[in-house]
Amino acid sequence: MLVKVAVIYYSATGTVHALAQAVAAGAEASGAEVRVRRVAELAPAAAIDQNPLWRKHADATRSVPEASLEDLAWADALAFGTPTRFGAPAAQLKQFIDQTGGLWREGALADKPVTAFTSAFHRHGGSEATILSLANVFYHWGALIVPPGFTDPAVSAAGGNPYGTSYVTGPDGHGPDEAALEAAAYQGARLARIAARLRTGVLVGRE
Secondary structure, three states: OOOOOEEEEEEOOOHHHHHHHHHHHHHHHHHOEEEEEEOOOOOOHHHHHHHHHHHHHHHHOOOOOOOOOOHHHOOOOEEEEEEEOEEOHHHHHHHOOOOOHHHHHOOOOOOOOOEEEEEEEEOOHHHHHHHHHHHHHHHHHHHHHHOOOOOEEEEEHHHOOOOOOOOEOOOOOOOHOOOOOOOOHHHHHHHHHHHHHHOOOOOOOOO
């Protein structure tokens, strides 16, 4: 049975965008139908213009469809990506999540498998805290959190974050390396397989 996965993310300079694409590719490789959606940008143009990488990425991703609540209702499983902001999700993603009250009241988000991924400037810049902060939302929804755990060598190769794929950009602001992309793809594949198992009750693929 085909499962539907929505990858919802915010990315300022492109790192989380690249991770989102990898998560989507992993889910698709496991047979899922995937929607990749960026949340609306809230920052004023003047702020974006101060960072050439931010402006370049904003202009380059205008064609990526903007996330809607319908995407959450449509999906059997959800993946959320965000850069860390002081150990918490970016305001852009939080603003989108804050619109889900109606779906929450209807129970439309309950029992859906969900996972999260992030990036940070520093190695100890709050990656795990950001993912754990998102988990508080998932608890309220009654969603089923699907972390990568240490269930595949790709997780350790990318730095060993069992909560969710994370990448440290550093001062050069470079995008995710091959190890991080492979870990993100594995995370997306695992999410799709767990969603398929929940829908069919049959083991699908390797864990």
